[in-house]
Amino acid sequence: MSPISRRTLVLGGLAAAGAGALPAAAQSSVITATAAVPYPFRLGIASGEPDANSVVLWTRLAPSPLNADGQGGMANADVAVDWQVSTTDTFSTLVASGTVTAKYASAHSVHVVAGGLSPDADYFYRFRAQGHLSPVGRTRTAPAVGTNGRDLVMAFTSCAHYEEGYYTVYRRMAEENPGLILFLGDYIYEYGATAGRPRLHAGASEIVSLADYRRRYAQYKSDPDLQAAHAVAPWLVVPDDHEVENNYANMVRADSTPSLTTAQWTARRTAAYQAYYENMPLRPAQANSGNSIPLYRRLRWGSLATFHMLDTRQYRNDQACGDGWKVCSDADLASRSLPGNTQETWLLDGLNQHYGTWDILGQQVFFARRFDSAGAGSMDSWDGYRASRARIQQGWIDRGTRNPVVLTGDVHRAWASDLKADYSNANSAVIGSELVTSSVTSSGDGDGATTIPNLADNPWLRFYQNRRGYIRTTISPTQLRADFRAVAKVSEHGAAVSTAKSFVIQEGQPGLQAV
Incomplete structure (x- = not known):
C-alpha cells in the first residue's frame, strides 16, 4: 500500500487539497451558503468494508463534539456533504465523487459506498461540508476474486478504555502503514468518570441514552491518535460488550447497575446499536433495526483470505453457572451456543466454500480451552460454550478447511495458542x-x-504478555506471519513500540511456528 505522507496524515490535507479540486457548482454552493460555520470535521474521517470495487467512506459532522445532547453542536437540519476519491492526495484527478445528506436524525453521520473502483488499488478520499474540507484519508480495495493481489499487512487490536491511558497504540498502528485494520470489540466503554485515571470520561454517570452514547463516541473519536489510525487504512469492526453494557448476553444483563426496567434496557440496547452504526464505517446493510443490528458478515480478500466477522454478544445463551470463572458442567450442554444456532450454521456454510487460502475468524472472546489449575474456565468465553466450540472446530475439519485462524480480543493480554481437536x-x-x-x-x-x-x-498455549499493543500480520499465499507489537506505557503518551514475539503459520500446516 502506498505510504501516506506526513502532511496528509497530520494536516489532514486541509492546506494541500484546496477548493479548486471540487466541481465548480459544488464549490459555489458550499462556500457561499455556510462560510462562517465552525469546522465540522472534529471527529475525523474513516473508511471500511472494502471489496474489490467499493469501500465505505465515513464521517460525522460535530463542531462541538461533547455537547450534552449528543448532536455535536449541529443545528436541527440536514446538511449536504460532498465527497471525493482520487488516486493521489492532491486530488488532481477524481475517480469517484458525489453528494450525500448528513441527517440530523443520524447525528449527521454519513456512510458513502464509493463504487466503481479498481481491485487491489490504493485511493485517497475527503469530504467537504459547510465551507470546510475534511482531513484526507487513505484507503484500498480488496483484490478481485480469483487473484491473490499483494501480500496483505493487516493489524488488529481491541479494548480502548479512554480513561485507562493514551492511544499511543493507535498511533503506532498507523505508522505501520497497514493495508487493513481489524478492531475486535470494546471501542468505547460505558462507565462514568472515575477520578485518578490518566484521562476522564465526559459525564459522571454510566451512559444509557442515545445522546449519552453519541457523546461518548464523540469523545473517543476526538483523539488524534485514533483519527490517525482511521485515516491510514480501511477498518473491519465488530463490537463486544462495552459498546452496550459489560458482559451482557443477548437480552440478559450481567448486573443491575444502573437499575433499568425491561423496557429501559431494551431502549438502552437500541440506542447503543444505533450509535455504533452511526460512528463506524459500516455498509448500510449493517444499520440497526430497533433492538437488533446485523453485524456478522463475510469479506472476501480475493483468493488470499476470507474474513468471517462474528457477533458473539447479540445471539448467545446466557453465561453458564452465573458467569465468572467456574467449574461448570452446564458449559458442556449441546443446547448452548455462543454465536447462536443461525450464526453457527452461517459460519460453517462459509467455511465450506473455500473462497480463499486463509479462513480468518474475527471475533471477540478467548477461543481455545484455558482452564486454571482447579479446572475452572471463563464462562464468558468459549469455555462457557464448549459444545458450540466443538461443533465449529469439527465443522472446519469435516469441510476440509486448510488454514483456519481465529483472531481474538477482550482479555487485555497478548496470547497465542494452537487449537486442538x-x-x-x-x-x-x-x-x-x-x-x-x-x-x-x-x-x-x-x-x-x-x-x-x-x-x-x-x-x-504458546505465548503470553501483559503489555498493551496490537498484532501485525503479513498474509501471503504461503504463510501468515504474526508479530506481537507492544508498548511499555499507556499512562504516558508516546511510548515506543517493539516486537515481543513473532510466529508464522505455514499454508496447509496448522499450528504456530516461532520465528
Missing part, C-alpha cells in the same frame, strides 16, 4: 491457530509478565 488429550492433532491481541489501553500499562499462566493445564 480434543483439549482433553494433549497429544490430539493441532487443527488451527488462535492469535489474541492485547488492548489499546484497557488494564493500564501492565507489568510486562511473559510467563504463560497455567501452562501445565493448557499445553497448547
Whole structure:
C-alpha cells in the first residue's frame, strides 16, 4: 500500500487539497451558503468494508463534539456533504465523487459506498461540508476474486478504555502503514468518570441514552491518535460488550447497575446499536433495526483470505453457572451456543466454500480451552460454550478447511495458542491457530509478565504478555506471519513500540511456528 505522507496524515490535507479540486457548482454552493460555520470535521474521517470495487467512506459532522445532547453542536437540519476519491492526495484527478445528506436524525453521520473502483488499488478520499474540507484519508480495495493481489499487512487490536491511558497504540498502528485494520470489540466503554485515571470520561454517570452514547463516541473519536489510525487504512469492526453494557448476553444483563426496567434496557440496547452504526464505517446493510443490528458478515480478500466477522454478544445463551470463572458442567450442554444456532450454521456454510487460502475468524472472546489449575474456565468465553466450540472446530475439519485462524480480543493480554481437536488429550492433532491481541489501553500499562499462566493445564498455549499493543500480520499465499507489537506505557503518551514475539503459520500446516 502506498505510504501516506506526513502532511496528509497530520494536516489532514486541509492546506494541500484546496477548493479548486471540487466541481465548480459544488464549490459555489458550499462556500457561499455556510462560510462562517465552525469546522465540522472534529471527529475525523474513516473508511471500511472494502471489496474489490467499493469501500465505505465515513464521517460525522460535530463542531462541538461533547455537547450534552449528543448532536455535536449541529443545528436541527440536514446538511449536504460532498465527497471525493482520487488516486493521489492532491486530488488532481477524481475517480469517484458525489453528494450525500448528513441527517440530523443520524447525528449527521454519513456512510458513502464509493463504487466503481479498481481491485487491489490504493485511493485517497475527503469530504467537504459547510465551507470546510475534511482531513484526507487513505484507503484500498480488496483484490478481485480469483487473484491473490499483494501480500496483505493487516493489524488488529481491541479494548480502548479512554480513561485507562493514551492511544499511543493507535498511533503506532498507523505508522505501520497497514493495508487493513481489524478492531475486535470494546471501542468505547460505558462507565462514568472515575477520578485518578490518566484521562476522564465526559459525564459522571454510566451512559444509557442515545445522546449519552453519541457523546461518548464523540469523545473517543476526538483523539488524534485514533483519527490517525482511521485515516491510514480501511477498518473491519465488530463490537463486544462495552459498546452496550459489560458482559451482557443477548437480552440478559450481567448486573443491575444502573437499575433499568425491561423496557429501559431494551431502549438502552437500541440506542447503543444505533450509535455504533452511526460512528463506524459500516455498509448500510449493517444499520440497526430497533433492538437488533446485523453485524456478522463475510469479506472476501480475493483468493488470499476470507474474513468471517462474528457477533458473539447479540445471539448467545446466557453465561453458564452465573458467569465468572467456574467449574461448570452446564458449559458442556449441546443446547448452548455462543454465536447462536443461525450464526453457527452461517459460519460453517462459509467455511465450506473455500473462497480463499486463509479462513480468518474475527471475533471477540478467548477461543481455545484455558482452564486454571482447579479446572475452572471463563464462562464468558468459549469455555462457557464448549459444545458450540466443538461443533465449529469439527465443522472446519469435516469441510476440509486448510488454514483456519481465529483472531481474538477482550482479555487485555497478548496470547497465542494452537487449537486442538480434543483439549482433553494433549497429544490430539493441532487443527488451527488462535492469535489474541492485547488492548489499546484497557488494564493500564501492565507489568510486562511473559510467563504463560497455567501452562501445565493448557499445553497448547504458546505465548503470553501483559503489555498493551496490537498484532501485525503479513498474509501471503504461503504463510501468515504474526508479530506481537507492544508498548511499555499507556499512562504516558508516546511510548515506543517493539516486537515481543513473532510466529508464522505455514499454508496447509496448522499450528504456530516461532520465528
